[in-house]
Amino acid sequence: MNNSFYLQEKNGVITLKCRAFDEIEGLRYGFSTRHGGVSPGDYASMSFSYQKESEEIVDENFRLFCAANGLPFESLVLTHQTHTNHVAAVDEAYKNRGRDRTLRETDGVVTAAAGLGLICFTADCVPILMVEPEARVVAAVHAGWRGTVRSIAAEAVSKMVALGADPQKILAAIGPSIGPCHFEVGAEVQAEFTARFGEALPYQKSNREGHSMVDLWAANRLVLQEAGVLKEHIFTAKICTFCNNSDYYSHRYTNGRRGSLIGAIAMEE
Ligand SMILES: [Zn+2]
Numbered sequence: 731m732n733n734s735f736y737l738q739e740k741n742g743v744i745t746l747k748c749r750a751f752d753e754i755e756g757l758r759y760g761f762s763t764r765h766g767g768v769s770p771g772d773y774a775s776m777s778f779s780y781q782k783e784s785e786e787i788v789d790e791n792f793r794l795f796c797a798a799n800g801l802p803f804e805s806l807v808l809t810h811q812t813h814t815n816h817v818a819a820v821d822e823a824y825k826n827r828g829r830d831r832t833l834r835e836t837d838g839v840v841t842a843a844a845g846l847g848l849i850c851f852t853a854d855c856v857p858i859l860m861v862e863p864e865a866r867v868v869a870a871v872h873a874g875w876r877g878t879v880r881s882i883a884a885e886a887v888s889k890m891v892a893l894g895a896d897p898q899k900i901l902a903a904i905g906p907s908i909g910p911c912h913f914e915v916g917a918e919v920q921a922e923f924t925a926r927f928g929e930a931l932p933y934q935k936s937n938r939e940g941h942s943m944v945d946l947w948a949a950n951r952l953v954l955q956e957a958g959v960l961k962e963h964i965f966t967a968k969i970c971t972f973c974n975n976s977d978y979y980s981h982r983y984t985n986g987r988r989g990s991l992i993g994a995i996a997m998e999e
Pocket residue numbers: 908909910911912970971972973974
């Protein structure tokens with residue numbers, strides 16, 4: 731783990747935190763781990779997938795996670811992620827709707843409304859939380875490899891700017907996700923990365939013929955920097971979900987038999 735991050739334990743709920751975010755007055759946020767929830771079996775214990783478990787169990791995990799991190803359980807905005815680069819801006823109208831799940835084909839969400847919690851789901855894909863402390867604008871982004879190549883992090887920055895954010899003041903935290911040690915891709919996917927990033931993104935050779943290892947963290951840092959976010963404002967947890975599958979859900983490690991992690995962020999009212 732990078733030393734700009736640490737683990738917080740509260741009532742059994744273990745949350746990954748970013749030190750730079752802690753310095754912002756009224757900011758509530760966190761990256762979940764597998765620890766502190768009520769999910770059984772393959773999903774143990776803190777999964778947030780309504781597709782895989784009952785509403786009761788997932789709601790209880792949300793309730794526990796929100797209580798441990800000061801997040802607004804009754805005003806959360808969730809997205810139906812489909813590897814697009816669509817980012818939605820949401821406002822006060824989304825408050826007090828419980829766990830709102832009406833946003834379709836959306837992989838990122840931004841808001842300037844205090845008291846509204848934004849959620850992104852991952853299990854190997856890259857979760858990115860962002861905040862602009864002066865404009866009080868926040869973002870939660872799901873960047874899989876497709877979203878990364880399609881620059882979803884830059885789309886989120888541009889939606890934040892539309893709400894008054896200055897890119898040079900944005901802080902970004904890149905959470906637990908599959909690392910360059912385990913994100914192996916075939917030639918077709920490699921070609922998409924090469925087309926998008928050129929020589930700016932280095933690749934490691936894989937042991938498998940015709941495959942290579944891609945660094946999604948570095949790719950997303952490039953996307954953010956292109957969008958005007960300062961290098962020193964981008965914090966990468968450097969936690970590989972595959973390597974650390976007992977603490978984080980990994981889609982590849984489990985061949986899909988896994989729960990979902992969240993990144994969550996809100997400005998306090
Ligand atoms: Zn790894």
